[in-house]
Amino acid sequence: MRRRASLLVLLAALGLPGAALARCEGVVPGQRPQNADRDFVGESLDDIVERGWIEFAVYEGLPPYSWEEGGEPKGLDIGIGRIIAEALGVEPRFRFVSSGENLEADLRFNVWQGLPMGAGENVVANVMLHVPYDSNFACRVEQVVFTGQAYQEQVAIAYRKDAYPENPPTPAYFRFDLVAVENDTIADFYLASFAGGQMNANIRRFASIEGAVEAVNRGEIGAAMGPRAQLEAAAGEGVAVATPPLPGLAMHKWTVGLAVHHAHRDLGYAVDDAVAAALADGRIAALFQEAGLSFTPPER
Incomplete structure (x- = not known):
């Protein structure tokens, strides 16, 4: 993985x-490992x-x-x-x-x-x-x-346009809707802690961001969250990528x-x-x- x-x-x-x-x-500079070569x-x-x-x-x-x-x-x-x-x-x-x-x-x-x-x-x-x-x-x-x-680069959300025909989803949507992420990534940690953990039950974790977006492409899940370029590269027909506000995420880009x-x-x-x-x-x-x-x- x-x-x-x-x-x-x-x-x-x-x-x-x-x-x-x-x-x-x-x-404070990090401590240099012992026995490390410091030569040219x-x-x-x-x-x-x-x-x-x-x-x-x-x-x-x-x-x-x-x-x-x-x-x-x-x-x-x-x-x-x-x-x-x-x-x-x-x-x-x-x-x-x-x-x-x-x-x-x-x-x-x-x-x-x-x-x-x-x-x-x-x-x-x-x-x-x-x-x-x-x-x-x-x-x-x-x-x-x-x-x-x-x-x-920045964190974004890929979503099925037929699932969200009017507006792209924001993190608050995932209190009720399923969302796919790559396991143990910033998107995973952010959503798991967002709103006091209210959306934990709706997070679906995958071994890669490509796998997460493929689930969206197949219509199994309505949205996926991760780095924008990776989402765009994996997005199929009928899937768009948006960069909505991400409350509480200091380093979103x-x-x-x-x-x-x-x-x-x-x-x-x-x-x-x-x-x-x-x-x-x-x-x-x-x-x-x-x-x-x-x-x-x-x-x-």
Whole structure:
């Protein structure tokens, strides 16, 4: 089962209302794991250009962002990786990785340290894609540079138009109507706690967001809740996607970018320039348009 909850729930926690602070003020960096290699890790920008290729870590089985079909990488994040590689004048290569216990573990294993001893090839990728940006989190994780903000994602609701012909459903509808979610995700936790747990009996949990939306496509359930792009990609005929207000959910939208090792800030600047140029000339928006998905520019 693919788990995305650790990433999104972390963002939701970071987004809880609180006193306004200057960036990194009062944020204590995370403790570095013992016996971790603190030397120069990975390749510099010059090394990458000289050898002629750059490696991106991307999440496996995560349409419409990244997946393999017939051995060929596909998805929005794959397209962004190719845009970056073209700007650097090198070949893009993609390493598909599974999501770990939380976002910090994903960054540790794929960006700044590598897998634990005995767990396979102990090397890091040059760049990790599909990394959500949060200022407080960036202050806590000093080993990583968060950059290349490329698009914005948000929680949405897919619904059958024949079940809700007048207006899209809001969370309050699910006190009486069934709703599908991916198990252990921010949508699941949000609905389970909404209105004092009044809608728990109406939540139907699936192993993936695709499975949840398929139940809506078949007419078994009237609506599903999750990330907008995933809902739009899986929605069938007669199913629409809306972004209604989500009371009580502080982090209902987030910016998605990438991560590089803190020692390679020159690489970070180069990939950020590539993303900024692709935003300015519409190439990233075109990736979404070609996939039939809504595009929201990032907050950079």
